[in-house]
Amino acid sequence: MALTNLYEGVNTPLLAQATLLAFLTYYxxxxxxxxxxxxxxxxxxxxxxxxSRVWTVLHVLPGDAEKTQRVxxxxxxxxxxxxxxxLIISDPHAIRTIYGIKSGFSKTDFYLAFRPPWARFPDHFSATDEKQHAERRRIVSSVYTMxxxxxxxxxxxxxxxxWIxxxxxxxDRKESFELWEWARMYAYDIIGELYFGKMFGFLDAGGDHLGYIKATEDLIPVQTLAGNMPTYIRGIFMLTGILLPKVRGALSALGNLTDATNGMLKDRLAAVHEGGKSERADILGKLLDISTRNGKELDFVLDDVKxxxxxxxxxxxETTALTLSGILYHILRNRAVYNKLTSEIxxxxxxxxxHIAYTEAVKLPYLAACIKEGIRMHPITGVSFPRHAPASGCDVSGVWIPGNTRIGVNPGVVHFDKGVFGDDADCFNPERWIRGDAAVMDRFIMQFGMGARTCLGKHISMCEIYKAIPELLKAYTxxxxxxxxxxxxxxWLHKPVAIDVRVRRR
Incomplete structure (x- = not known):
């Protein structure tokens, strides 16, 4: 009765007005x-x-942040x-200040949106603790040398x-093919061979018969949007995302991948325990060897291998596929470049x-120039790599940046800087890497990250690219x-939408 009397004494319209006024005053x-x-x-x-970070989320939502940021x-x-x-900064000289070794800058919570919830330790990409990242990276670094x-x-x-x-x-059927999709199938199948014991079978099937590629296609935009949101909203957004059929389908496909991986690891471990060493000289085998030999000492167990x-x-x-697609697209679009490269090959x-060995392919100067220029013209990401400035603040490009400020460089912007790459920076021109100072230009290419956060898989990606391009161009027109x-x-990832290509035997 007393509670009822209390509610009866409340002036609801006045309370609503007061709440609105408080809200407006706060903002x-x-x-x-x-x-x-x-x-x-x-x-x-x-x-x-x-x-408001609402603007930031809406800025990323259309999927063309690199174009917007240039404007x-x-x-x-x-x-x-x-x-x-x-902040975002377009000065290429800020790259080493922000991303260099011992720069004092650290990864922001943007990367947490990409972290698997079941992992014992953060993966190399999403780790924000620099000391922990260095320790975990050191365990496996020998596996990723060239x-x-x-x-x-x-x-x-x-x-x-x-693929050939x-x-x-x-x-023979005089058909064309979608380069982006086939480059993806190639890259995924190689990851299957190196990390999962065998190809996923995408190339052989001519499509994503397992749904794994579509799963990443559907999840990455959701994770990127979440990463740009304040942390207090992110969890709610990710949970509501499960209501979307695409997200549920992606999670189901990845659940199947997890089950298949667990089965494969069980079989490989049985073989290792029986023979004392992995029967395949792939990356998975080397990771399992580390775990079985020194797993307790290094705290590197089966879940870490997974x-x-x-x-x-x-x-x-995805990163290798979009890079390979971008390189080949620009080569094919510039017929003088295409003819010169095929002549060299x-x-x-x-x-x-x-097969053409990687150690042979890297000796072809024009091929190397085409790959470098393709990487420049088609960077992996079209948004910035955000970092926290040191708590004490620091100088970046002659400007004082307050402590803990989020700041980043967008490869889709700096890769086209005319001060570094010349007045024709908007054009595909492999010659710049032969006639110009390639060592200087290399300092401003962010394709595989920088400093202590350089991508561990860089050598895998470059090996795939250097081997594929000459093999393809040698066999077909x-x-x-x-x-x-x-x-x-x-x-996040700077992906082609579609690249239709006609293929003929040479």
Whole structure:
């Protein structure tokens, strides 16, 4: 009765008005603070970006952040505020300051959205504790040296053989093929060979028959949007995402991958225990050898081996595929480049009947130039790599950045800097890597990260690319099916939408 009397005494309209007034007052004060008193208030940028991360999320949502950020830099200058506590910078010389070894900058919570919830330790990509990252990386670093990767070269060649065979069938039927999709199948099948015991069978099936590729395609945009949200909203967003059929389908497919992985690991472990060593010289075998020999000492158990495999699945497939696609697209679009490159390959390998070894391919100067230029023109990501500035603040490109500020460089912006790459930086020109100072330009290429966070799988990716391109161009003639410029999306990864290619036997 007393509670009822209490509610009867409440003036509901007045309470609603008071609540609204309090809400508006709070945001008025917040806007006043962010615009005039916040440590980043001196930095230019869109009004709404300075007062709410909602602008940041909406900025990433269309999937063309690199284009938008080029416009922002053209309008506001080299440093732009894209959130109340976040900046982007287009000065290439800021790269080493922010991402260099012992820079004092650390990964932000953006990367936590990509972390598997079941992992004992964060994977190499999402780890934010620099000391822990260095310790865990040190355990497996020997597995990822180029010497180690080349011991698995024959497994990559198995995938190339299947791709070559399938292209021959399409050539005989006078069909075209979708380069982006086939590059993905190639990259995923190699990850299957190296980390999961065998190819996933995408190349042989000519499609994503297991649903794994579609799973990553559907999940990465959701994770990227979540990473740009405040942490107090992120969990709710990720949970509501499960209601979407695409997300549920992706999680189901990855659940199947997990079950298959557990079965495969069980079989491989049984073989290791029986013979004392893995029967395959692949990466999985080397990881299992570390675990069985020194697992207790290093705290590197079977779940950590599985984490390495899953990290490679997500980080090593799409990235290599989009890089290979981008390189080949620009080569095919520039026929003078295509003709010069095929001539170089023919001169070296026209009579070669076996596979072209990586150590041979890297000696071809024009091929190397085409790959470097393709990487520059088609960076892995179209958004920035956000880092926290040191708590004490620091100088970046002659500007004082307050402590703990989020700041990052977008490869989709700096890779086109005319001060570094010349007035024709917007054009595909492999010659710049032969006539120009390649060592200097290399310092500003962010394809595989920088400093202590350089991608562990870099050598795998480069080996796949250097082996595939000469093999493909030696066997077939390729032409783009359309003169239209390649369309891309940039929900974190900078992916082609489609690249139609006609293929004919040589």
């Amino acid at each position: 008025f004060i917040w806007i006043l603070y962010t615009r005039w008193f916040h440590p980043l208030s001196k930095f230019p940028g869109p009004f709404w970006a300075s007062v 922002l830099h053209a309008r506001y200058g080299p440093i732009v505020r894209i959130a109340p506590n976040e 010497t180690s990767i080349l011991q698995s070269e024959k497994y990559m060649e198995k995938c190339i053989d299947v 065979e399938k292209l021959g069938e399409m050539a 984490m390495e495999s899953f990290a490679a699945f997500f980080a090593g497939s 023919d001169s070296a390998y026209l009579t070669t009947t076996g 390729f032409e783009l099916g359309s003169e239209e410029e390649m369309q891309t999306t940039s929900w």
